[in-house]
Amino acid sequence: MAASVAPAPSLKFSLLPSQGSNLVATCGLSWRQQERRSRRMAGRVAITSKLELKPPPYPMDALEPHMSKETFEYHWGKHHRAYVDNLNKQIDGTDFENMSLGDVVVVTYNKGDVLPAFNNAAQAWNHEFFWESMKPGGGGKPSGELLKLIERDFGSFEKFVQEFKAAASTQFGSGWAWLVYKANRLDVENAVNPIPSEEDKKLVVVKSPNAVNPLVWDYDPLLTIDVWEHAYYLDFQNRRPDYISTFMEKLVSWEAVNARLEAAKARASKREEEDEMKKREEGDIGDSQPVEMYVDGDGQDDDSDD
Numbered sequence: 001m002a003a004s005v006a007p008a009p010s011l012k013f014s015l016l017p018s019q020g021s022n023l024v025a026t027c028g029l030s031w032r033q034q035e036r037r038s039r040r041m042a043g044r045v046a047i048t049s050k051l052e053l054k055p056p057p058y059p060m061d062a063l064e065p066h067m068s069k070e071t072f073e074y075h076w077g078k079h080h081r082a083y084v085d086n087l088n089k090q091i092d093g094t095d096f097e098n099m100s101l102g103d104v105v106v107v108t109y110n111k112g113d114v115l116p117a118f119n120n121a122a123q124a125w126n127h128e129f130f131w132e133s134m135k136p137g138g139g140g141k142p143s144g145e146l147l148k149l150i151e152r153d154f155g156s157f158e159k160f161v162q163e164f165k166a167a168a169s170t171q172f173g174s175g176w177a178w179l180v181y182k183a184n185r186l187d188v189e190n191a192v193n194p195i196p197s198e199e200d201k202k203l204v205v206v207k208s209p210n211a212v213n214p215l216v217w218d219y220d221p222l223l224t225i226d227v228w229e230h231a232y233y234l235d236f237q238n239r240r241p242d243y244i245s246t247f248m249e250k251l252v253s254w255e256a257v258n259a260r261l262e263a264a265k266a267r268a269s270k271r272e273e274e275d276e277m278k279k280r281e282e283g284d285i286g287d288s289q290p291v292e293m294y295v296d297g298d299g300q301d302d303d304s305d306d
Contacts, residue, residue, distance in 0.1 A: 050088050052084075053080065053084045053085075056076060056131040057131065058135065058136055060073060060076075063251060066235075066251055067235060067251065068234060070234055076131070079123075079127070079230055080123075083119075083124040083127065084120075084124050086120045087104075087120035090116060090117040090120060091104070096108070096121075101121060101124065102125065104117060105118070105121045105213065106216055109212070109216040118211065119210070122211035122212065125215070126176060126211065126224065127226070129213075129224055130225070130226050132256055133223050133252065133256055133257070134247070134251040134252065134253055135251070135255070135256070138250060138252045138253050139250040140249075140252075140254070141254075142157075142254035143254075144258065145258075146254065146257060146258045149202075149203050149261070152202075153203040153204070160179075160203075160205070161248055163205045164225075164248065165244050165248065167206070168207070168227050169240055169241050171207045171208075171209070171227050173209065174209070174210055174227070174228040175207060175208055175210055175212070175227055176207065176226060177205065177206075177207045177208075177224065177225050177227060178206050178207070178208065178214050178219075178222075178223065179203060179204075179205055179221075179223040179224075179257070180204055180205075180206060180220060180221050181201075181203060181219065181220040181222055181264040181268075182202055182203070182219055183201045183220065183267075183268035201265075203222070204219075220260070220264035220267065220268075221260070222257050222260045223256075225244060225247050227240060231243075
């Protein structure tokens with residue numbers, strides 16, 4: 001069964017130490033210095049950072065007949081654009097302006113007590129990740145190590161598809177279903193871990209409500225499907241199961257999923273190396289602490305005349 005998570009109680013937010021700039025690698029969405037205006041203001045240059053709305057990596061009609069050009073013009077051209085435009089307004093003049101989009105998602109999730117910019121930030125991230133999860137002539141079956149891991153962790157590719165479809169179809173209301181690479185420890189600082197388990201470095205299926213995505217659980221997203229109704233209603237009306245089946249059979253880009261898996265494994269390996277180095281450094285510091293020595297009082301000099 002896929003995991004679904006209710007928002008955690010209100011707590012002070014903090015950025016996961018293992019994340020930071022690594023989050024950006026899971027999605028092509030990037031910050032760019034869109035506007036540089038030099039002017040004499042106490043000798044400083046004013047720089048305005050804005051999030052760029054990136055188009056899908058294929059023409060708007062490239063996924064027809066499985067996903068129509070009309071859906072793309074509506075979904076990307078209106079919904080995705082609105083998330084980006086609204087986020088730019090929300091972060092203007094704030095500290096979030098200088099963060100990566102992934103970091104904004106994690107910090108503004110705030111352990112479930114979301115900050116105002118969260119929904120637009122997460123939806124901007126989610127949508128670009130979704131577009132890049134598909135390709136013309138997609139679907140079918142993956143190969144290589146990705147297929148081996150799917151078969152190891154789900155029993156077979158067919159069982160994985162069944163679980164992914166179940167997660168997407170049973171997500172009540174709006175939300176997302178995800179295939180993720182789980183390589184984190186259990187002490188997730190930013191949110192409640194939806195699958196508390198001792199097993200590390202495995203593939204799991206999770207689902208999330210509204211704008212929530214696996215970055216807030218310190219998971220590496222590999223694949224997602226948007227099950228907000230506006231994602232499929234023009235093409236499938238209320239037939240969400242048909243939309244999900246079409247996505248899996250005709251649209252998934254397994255090449256993109258495989259590339260994300262390799263990046264996730266590389267990040268996990270780097271984190272292990274950093275953790276090991278930190279342990280060694282802490283050990284060296286412990287070994288180098290000065291040792292206090294005590295001398296028996298009877299052996300001390302006595303300055304008295306007696």
